[in-house]
């Protein structure tokens with residue numbers, strides 16, 4: 667009675683497992699199962715390899731830092747454009763706030 671063929675991996679690794687395998691955060695027991703599966707399953711092994719490469723790439727160039735960098739580089743140009751197009755000086759509307767009488771300030 668062998669309705670389960672041991673040669674075929676029963677199911678592929680979950681995405682969680684593949685991520686953990688890629689960054690090495692699997693617990694030892696699970697890691698053995700995963701390693702065994704990766705040994706026999708090329709698609710999963712390829713995916714883990716890709717995840718590993720991706721993680722190393724992200725480590726090298728954090729996307730957040732890159733964005734901040736390019737924004738800082740662009741900022742002087744943006745500011746000089748604003749200066750060029752400046753027509754009206756922005757003044758705080760003091761008169762407006764003086765005009766609106768606060769209900770509690772009405773003295774009797």
Ligand SMILES: [Zn+2]
Nearest residue numbers: 678679707710
């Ligand atoms: Zn697989």
